[in-house]
Amino acid sequence: MSTLIRGGTVVTGSGETVLPAGAVVVRDGRIADVLDHWDMTLSFAGEVIDASGCVVMPGLINVHTHGVTPGPLFPSAAPALPEERWMGNLDRHLLSGTTTVLNLCGFASMDEVREADRRHSVHVRGATTHLPHCVQAAAMADGHGLTAVSRELSVEQMLDDGAVAIGELGGGQTLGGGGQDLVYIPAAIHKASGIRITIDQARRIKEAVLGRFIDVAAFNVNALAEAAKEAGLTEAFTATQLAKLVTDSVMPSFVPAIEGIREGIRAASTFGVPAIVHSASATAKVLRQMMLELDGSGATVIAAHANHPSHTPDEARELAVLGRKMGWPAEASVFDLLHRRHTVKTREHWDILLREPELISVIGTDYGHDGDHDELISAIQDIAVRGHRPLAGAVAMATSAPADLIPGIAPGRGRLEAGRMADVVVASADELRDVRLVLVDGVCVVRDGKLTPKAHR
Structure with a gap:
């Protein structure tokens, strides 16, 4: 034809x-x-x-997706989506011009990745986080999607079976980030009180207890009182009870998730494949440590969503500048910051990183609220219209750049x-x-x- x-x-x-x-x-x-x-x-x-x-x-190549296979969801290994949902997510990608996706729900087996790839015309590629500390973190945060097979698989087996990267190492679900704000903290509060709170209310409560950097020493009783009042929780919980609920939801998975980042980056260096790491305020310290540890090793480590809103804009830029100096490429995720604005309501991080040449190598979507992220192609348009890159350069960030950065994701494409x-x-x-x-x-x-x-x- x-x-x-x-x-x-x-x-x-x-x-x-x-x-x-x-x-x-x-x-x-x-x-x-x-x-x-x-x-x-x-x-x-x-x-x-x-x-x-x-x-x-x-065809666009999306280096940061979730919910596109029948395997466990997110770094927390939440239960797999039903078929109509993961197939529907692939439909949305395809309708907006994305023809290759990298699944960063790292506990999916390659059989599950291949099932999605076989069933849909989008090329579905897999990454792996089948590492002891990552499994431990997932089990403590959620783990209901883990199977006997996913618990027993190793990174080496996954790479031998066709995985093209190690990742996503860490995530908002296991490191006290947006996944906790969106799902786990509201669920724990609803279970204990019958009261439903919003993602913004959950974030304010969490940061009053643990701060932006997830540290029990950051507890601010006055900020917690204000956040609890705004969320309508003062009659349901004492400050001590609410702080314990948040701490019990967030902290069990936090330490193993940090160790999983170290474990995964070292494995990527050993096996010669890219690692894709959750970049956020909670992981900035370990990212800096690993940059120094691997300096000169030649390992490819990609800082996922370097524009994560848990950073301040200046923090995001400072970490990206250091990453560039140390040879770590960065990915910017569009999230839902352009059109939908359910979870990310500021574009300042996006603009400050993209307006400076060479801070961001590739772009992706991540997942957004219930999978309702903005389209990758709209990110290309925004980058060009804002003058961050000419159209040719903006298109390259979602085509040739990811194909070159992650060998195996799209051979002969891009x-x-x-x-x-x-x-x-x-x-x-x-x-x-x-x-x-x-x-x-x-x-x-x-x-x-x-x-x-x-x-x-």
Whole structure:
């Protein structure tokens, strides 16, 4: 089958090349040619797509996703999502132009990753956190998704079976971050009192007890009284009771999760694969320690969501600058900070990191509130519109850059070049979220903004 996509602005993914009225020829699942124009006097034996008014780019590669396999969820190994949810999450990625995802729910087996990859046209890749301290942290935070198989697997076995990275090491669920604010602390309060609180209320209560850096010495009784009053909890709990509830929810998993970060980074150095580490205020100290420990080792360690809002903007920048100096690439997650704004309601961290060249290497989405993150393609548009990168550079952050940074995530993909696999996205130039067409391996899986029957296998 052959397809000609002509007349659009072709952004090849190289980080430099833009063809204002270019053409892409797809044949037998691969890119056959990329041209600066198409001679309209020539005939074409195949489907012709008029991409006028659109941007044509490689399929996007998302290095930070959760909930895209039938395996345990998050670093806390929460119960797996039902099939309609994880398949639906893959649908959302595909409809917004993402054709490859890296699952950072690190307790999924490669059989579970392969099931998702087989069932859906999105290329699903796996990472691993099958390490003793990571398992211990997951079991203490939640662990209800752990199976006998996931407990017995090792990182080495997972890498031998096709995992492409070690990660996500640490997470908000095990390190007293957003996962605790969103799920575990509200659940514990509801179980004890019948009262439901919001994520913002949970965060204020937690920080009154443990501070931003998760330290029992940070307890502030006056701040806790104010937070408890605002959440309507003063009749249900004494200050001592509420502080104990928060501490019992957060602290059991915290120390093993920190040790799991050390364990995972050292394993990545040993096995020569990238490690992807949860970057947040609670992990800043251990990240600095591991940067010094591995200095000169050549290990690839990626600081996930370097724009995490638990940092102050200055802290985020300071840690990213140090990471750049020490050779640690950084990823910025769009979360839901552009459009949805359920959990991340400030973009200051995003802007301060992205406006400075070379602080951020790649972009991802993370998960957002109940999977309702902003689209990766909208992050590309925002980066270009804000002037943080030219369009070519913004596209590269979600195409060639992740393909180069994580060997194995997308071999033969990430660029529109002759001979590469034909993962291609056509989106409106005025609004990139308006994705018109997606090809995966040269097969049309999204047409006119809707999934085709070939999206699912």
